Amino acid sequence: MSLALYNTLTRSREPFVPLDQGRVRMYVCGPTVYGHSHLGHAKSYVSFDVIVRYLRFLGYQVLYVQNITDVGHLSDDADEGEDKIENLSRTRQVHPMQIAEQYTHSYFEDMDALNVIRPDISPRASGHVIEQIEMIRKLINLGFAYEANCSVYFDVQRFAGYGKLSGRRPEELEAGARVDVNPDKRHPGDFALWKRAEKGHIMRWPSPWGEGFPGWHIECSAMAMKYLGESIDIHGGGLENQFPHHECEIAQSEAATGRPFVRYWLHNNMVTVDGRKMGKSLGNFLTLKDAFVRWAPQVVRFFILQSHYRSTLDFSEAALEGAAKGLERLNAARRAVRDRLREAPDQGSPGAVDLEKHRLAFLAAMNDDVNTPQAVAVLFELSREINAAFSSGTPLPAALLREIDALFESLAGTVLGLTLEQAPSGRAGDQPLESRLMDLLIALRGTLRAQKLWPLADMIRNGLSEAGVTLEDGKQGTTWKRTS
RNA sequence: GGCGACGUACCCAAGUGGUAAGGGAGAGGUCUGCAAAACCUUUAUGCGGCGGUUCGAAUCCGCCCGUCGCCUCCA
Incomplete structure (x- = not known):
């Protein structure tokens, strides 16, 4: 091949x-x-x-x-x-x-x-x-x-x-x-x-x-x-x-x-x-300068890669929005991998995700006249498989998670030039002042929620939302991310 | 007029002989105080139309319809 x-x-x-x-x-x-x-x-x-x-x-x-x-x-x-x-x-x-x-x-x-x-x-x-x-x-x-x-x-x-x-x-x-x-x-x-x-x-x-x-x-x-x-x-x-x-x-x-x-x-x-x-x-x-006001450059890049270079690509706001959401899906998958890596066990069944299959499918797509839409599809399939493994409940071993992370870095990052999950996001333990303030707000809101003081809790969430920060309540606590 | 492409679901878009990738949107579900996000399931017996070749065609051939590009500058 x-x-x-x-x-x-x-x-x-x-x-x-x-x-x-x-x-x-x-x-x-x-x-x-x-x-x-x-x-x-x-x-x-x-x-x-x-x-x-x-x-x-x-x-x-x-x-x-x-x-x-x-x-x-x-x-x-x-x-x-x-x-x-x-x-x-x-x-x-x-x-x-x-x-x-x-x-x-x-x-x-x-x-x-x-x-x-x-x-x-x-x-x-x-x-x-x-x-x-x-x-x-x-x-x-x-x-x-x-x-x-x-x-x-x-x-x-x-x-x-x-x-x-x-x-x-x-x-x-x-x-x-x-x-x-x-x-x-x-x-x-x-x-x-x-x-x-x-x-x-x-x-x-x-x-x-x-x-x-x-x-x-x-x-x-x-x-x-x-x-x-x-x-x-x-x-x-x-x-x-x-x-x-x-x-x-x-x-x-x-x-x-x-x-x-x-x-x-x-x-x-x-x-x-x-x-x-x-x-x-x-x-x-x-112009790109105008486009970047509305969509992150990464989104524009991703949008382009979702069609073949020899095909025409039809621009519309809806198509760009779709690309933005799709990219976020890949981001979320990688974010999940990195989040889990922090508490991953050293041992476990490494065969839970067949990385080699996806790697080969990705390369086959690229070898076929640089079929980036097909290659991107492989990334989505990989993401889905990882997510399925996560939701099955069995924790994946750290070694496998690191391999998955490296695969994303190599295929999406090095080859396609997509820098997945660069936007600041975080959970407790991150260094910058911004993160520490966020930790404080999240902890405060957590206390209010525990006391069922919903209006006050929502006030924090809504206020942060207006400031461009989205809070997400998950099973493993609340996380935040910038919504640009 | 000459040359060359393309027409795949609501939208974007892969697929050049073996029984329709992927994303978005929609629907249902899990989770949740609510929400958002995430995840799971689902969505074209059909690939512009009509013929033909073939065991088998979105894929090959012919005709027709439609759209676009180049022939002047444009990535």
């Missing part, structure tokens, strides 16, 4: 075998930093985060590169549009790099909150203009690109493999009604590698073809190859970037090196709202 991934290039599920044994070179298209990240970004980067985490869990040494696009991404057609970031900088009267920096910070802030492990390298496009120029020059020398009117275009007709990822041929593009006529291009499908900077354009660099800036597609090829080599194992990105972005990446990279650029192309699907894509252009997006 080993990891299989769905490769867009071959449109099939393939066993994952990296180029070098034990090492994985992985590149994922990062954000264009001209706005706060939204739920769609979260789905993409959480999905790839889990893939990276799982590869590392399997023992691979992963080098994970994810770019930050801070120049060259045009707001419209690749010939007419303006640079998105420069656009915004004009409106706000600040330097484009200030815009890029602001939203780069914002991006990492959100990803940190989602417990997304940072990439090993986060190269900025503007910091790699030299590499991009070098690559463009090479493409011209090899006859795959041509200069026209101080801009440089890739000649799609010269590259035989153009279309192998998306299934689209240059001939078909020509038939499309929406390809703009650009007299500089030899073929309507040719794409810009370097753009001439018009008067007033702030982001500009000197080049052999005059002052200008790099096209959008070239950055990923140049940076991926700089840090990962000419052939990489995994390239990830959003489904909507399959064409033209990734198709162009393949063309320019393979034309330049003559070698296969990417072995496994992975594409994640998008978040929808009422069945429609969540996107900036549609204006139906929810």
Whole structure:
């Protein structure tokens, strides 16, 4: 049993075998930093985060590169549009790099909150203009690109493999009604590698073809190859970037090196709202900062993991609420394990819960093209079995409880990035002042309850509830937790 | 118009030939002063429709209906 991934290039599920044994070179298209990240970004980067985490869990040494696009991404057609970031900088009267920096910070802030492990390298496009120029020059020398009117275009007709990822041929593009006529291009499908900077354009660099800036597609090829080599194992990105972005990446990279650029192309699907894509252009997006006001980042992460990365995920308040409750169920299970651990006997029947069965089921799900919803289902099944064992009355031995706890930590924590039961909660014996005050209130209420002074007892419970603390009366005494 | 997906219960969502995972909601129950939480049980003879292949189909094939994505920027 080993990891299989769905490769867009071959449109099939393939066993994952990296180029070098034990090492994985992985590149994922990062954000264009001209706005706060939204739920769609979260789905993409959480999905790839889990893939990276799982590869590392399997023992691979992963080098994970994810770019930050801070120049060259045009707001419209690749010939007419303006640079998105420069656009915004004009409106706000600040330097484009200030815009890029602001939203780069914002991006990492959100990803940190989602417990997304940072990439090993986060190269900025503007910091790699030299590499991009070098690559463009090479493409011209090899006859795959041509200069026209101080801009440089890739000649799609010269590259035989153009279309192998998306299934689209240059001939078909020509038939499309929406390809703009650009007299500089030899073929309507040719794409810009370097753009001439018009008067007033702030982001500009000197080049052999005059002052200008790099096209959008070239950055990923140049940076991926700089840090990962000419052939990489995994390239990830959003489904909507399959064409033209990734198709162009393949063309320019393979034309330049003559070698296969990417072995496994992975594409994640998008978040929808009422069945429609969540996107900036549609204006139906929810930024993560807004989402986090309502739902904890962990809940958002969990919500994402409950669907497959290649499936669309439909957003709704009800769906998020459902995820929040489900996550709490897993939390409760682990909390119960830890609570019992305090008074667990050293001896007992260790065979009460078959951990190995669940561990293997979890791995089987993950090996099957990173089926996180299935893996999450295994966690629920594990939880149910543990709870059943608890309610049967027979105390589980400490060694088994520690094993269960470790299994949660490993599968839910290390692999899925879910930090179960981090919210402060407690029973007698905890250290901080908050806990000691809670102990006092609980003891006071306990006395009132013993005297059947219900109104006074409820006054404490209701007051704490308003302060964001929930009391729960259980068999083994009263516990409290924050309700956020 | 071209290319490509998808349609599974009230909602979200797994499942690519062997007789429908999981979560939420709903219902019943245990516990409780009440409550909350937790736990247990339960909830699709059915997988958009109609045909076909097969011993057997949500899964494969064909047609139809519906929704969406890409072809212009988007994770």
